[in-house]
Amino acid sequence: MSFFNPTKTCVFSEVRARLVLNGEPVANAKVIRQWEWNKRKSDEAVTDENGYVSFPAVYESSAARLLPTELVVGQQLSVLIAGEEKIFWSNSKRKPEENSEYGGNQFRISCELSEEEVVIKDYGSLMLTMCKLEG
Amino acid sequence: MSGMALSPKFSAEIASNVYQIKDELSRRAFKAEYKKFFNMEESTMATGTTGAFVILKKPHVMGFFAKGIGEYQNQAFVAFKGTASLYDALTDGNTGIRASHTGCYVHQGFYYAFHSMIVELRNYLSGLKGVTAIHCIGHSLGGAVATLAADWIKSMGVAGQVNLYTFGSPRVGLEMFAKKCTARLVADNIYRVYHKTDPVPMVPTWPFSHVPTSDADYLINSPVSVPPWKYHFMEHYIKSVENAAGWASIKNNRPKGYGQIAIEKWLQSDGVVSFTANTLELLDAALLYVIEKVINATGIVLVTGFATTFTLLDRLAVFMAKAAKVTVKVSVWVFHLIRKMAALIGVVVKEGTDLTVEFIRMVFNRVYRRVAEMVWQVGRQIDK
Numbered sequence: 001m002s003f004f005n006p007t008k009t010c011v012f013s014e015v016r017a018r019l020v021l022n023g024e025p026v027a028n029a030k031v032i033r034q035w036e037w038n039k040r041k042s043d044e045a046v047t048d049e050n051g052y053v054s055f056p057a058v059y060e061s062s063a064a065r066l067l068p069t070e071l072v073v074g075q076q077l078s079v080l081i082a083g084e085e086k087i088f089w090s091n092s093k094r095k096p097e098e099n100s101e102y103g104g105n106q107f108r109i110s111c112e113l114s115e116e117e118v119v120i121k122d123y124g125s126l127m128l129t130m131c132k133l134e135g
Numbered sequence: 136m137s138g139m140a141l142s143p144k145f146s147a148e149i150a151s152n153v154y155q156i157k158d159e160l161s162r163r164a165f166k167a168e169y170k171k172f173f174n175m176e177e178s179t180m181a182t183g184t185t186g187a188f189v190i191l192k193k194p195h196v197m198g199f200f201a202k203g204i205g206e207y208q209n210q211a212f213v214a215f216k217g218t219a220s221l222y223d224a225l226t227d228g229n230t231g232i233r234a235s236h237t238g239c240y241v242h243q244g245f246y247y248a249f250h251s252m253i254v255e256l257r258n259y260l261s262g263l264k265g266v267t268a269i270h271c272i273g274h275s276l277g278g279a280v281a282t283l284a285a286d287w288i289k290s291m292g293v294a295g296q297v298n299l300y301t302f303g304s305p306r307v308g309l310e311m312f313a314k315k316c317t318a319r320l321v322a323d324n325i326y327r328v329y330h331k332t333d334p335v336p337m338v339p340t341w342p343f344s345h346v347p348t349s350d351a352d353y354l355i356n357s358p359v360s361v362p363p364w365k366y367h368f369m370e371h372y373i374k375s376v377e378n379a380a381g382w383a384s385i386k387n388n389r390p391k392g393y394g395q396i397a398i399e400k401w402l403q404s405d406g407v408v409s410f411t412a413n414t415l416e417l418l419d420a421a422l423l424y425v426i427e428k429v430i431n432a433t434g435i436v437l438v439t440g441f442a443t444t445f446t447l448l449d450r451l452a453v454f455m456a457k458a459a460k461v462t463v464k465v466s467v468w469v470f471h472l473i474r475k476m477a478a479l480i481g482v483v484v485k486e487g488t489d490l491t492v493e494f495i496r497m498v499f500n501r502v503y504r505r506v507a508e509m510v511w512q513v514g515r516q517i518d519k
Binding site for chain 2: 069072074087
């Protein structure tokens with residue numbers, strides 16, 4: 001949130017995720033990041049040989065922020081494994097600041113894709129994931 | 136409070152989480168969370184399946200209807216999110232009022248928002264079997280829509296009990312609506328939660344009234360903050376109620392209104408009038424006081440029958456102008472009120488000034504604009 005642009009909003013914080021499946025790194029897999037504030041958007045990245053993938057922070061602006069309305073940015077991370085898309089992280093971003101997904105912590109997660117997703121309510125939103133916050 | 140009430144925390148979470156059904160991405164976690172409470176099988180009116188989970192799109196997502204399962208068996212949920220598009224209406228002095236679906240005057244903007252979904256709601260209700268309680272929930276402008284929904288659902292006799300839970304809701308209708316709605320739902324089934332420094336419940340101002348009309352509700356003290364509307368957000372409402380043992384523990388007597396003597400003193404005083412929330416409260420009380428005095432003494436009515444829509448401030452101006460010309464006993468109070476309101480906008484009214492409809496309308500409109508400005512300032516995020 002900048003003083004000069006009060007409508008500027010972080011719609012997805014910088015992410016670093018490590019993906020493993022049954023203990024093995026998920027290497028060279030396409031990861032799709034999607035978000036929806038006013039419009040659905042997405043970008044993609046590929047995991048390295050150790051299963052790590054990262055995305056930069058994304059900012060958008062909307063005049064809607066001038067009204068005292070609740071902020072809701074739909075967010076999702078999924079990975080393509082053997083041609084099948086597996087969603088491993090879903091959330092709604094409810095605050096404009098970067099890193100608000102994890103209450104100010106850096107968005108560094110590790111995910112064992114074979115585990116069950118659970119609802120996490122610790123950060124002011126409903127998050128559905130099997131990933132754990134690192135650190 | 137009566138049986139089958141949702142807990143403060145559960146209802147506040149629904150009022151917040153209803154925002155998370157807005158798109159498919161955000162909806163995924165919502166469904167995972169609520170599948171233990173609601174039948175999440177999505178119904179579409181088009182296929183004639185009813186009784187399960189309905190997302191209301193008009194054309195944007197406005198809320199949901201759900202049928203409870205497990206511990207909420209035989210209960211249904213109707214929840215609305217606040218929408219940005221209604222903000223204009225909230226602070227627009229020229230907005231009309233309309234007879235609600237239960238026959239009392241309400242804010243036109245809220246009327247139309249509710250009216251746009253009444254067909255879906257009627258269909259949904261007709262598909263419900265064996266439901267004994269319906270919970271209507273909403274935050275902000277969603278609270279206004281939830282109020283109209285609760286009032287109408289109760290009038291339809293679909294369920295014996297209809298509970299209303301609002302967080303930071305604006306006022307919805309005129310006093311008669313507030314009274315009838317309170318009587319219909321029964322005051323104990325209405326959970327109006329608001330932070331003391333949340334500006335939204337302060338509007339629309341006169342002569343709109345809050346539901347319930349009883350003297351107790353769920354007022355939560357909150358500090359004056361920067362930005363000022365911080366305490367309007369659900370994040371803070373959840374924090375305020377999540378540790379409450381139950382509704383009784385956060386129930387508060389509504390601050391005692393200004394007594395007759397205090398109002399009369401204020402109206403007669405000559406001091407400088409500044410524009411603050413307290414002044415607004417006093418003005419509110421004074422306006423209702425004078426309106427009541429006029430009606431009791433003269434029988435002039437504020438809202439005449441048959442008119443389906445009109446500009447409230449215009450009517451109020453005509454009403455006051457008429458009242459200013461009748462018995463001295465009444466007109467002196469009308470004069471004091473207009474003089475006080477004029478002072479708020481920097482206009483000096485001298486004794487003997489002819490209070491014409493045009494003059495009164497100008498005063499009302501300008502004061503109302505100031506109120507709107509105050510709320511809009513509150514709504515403008517400068518920095519974080």
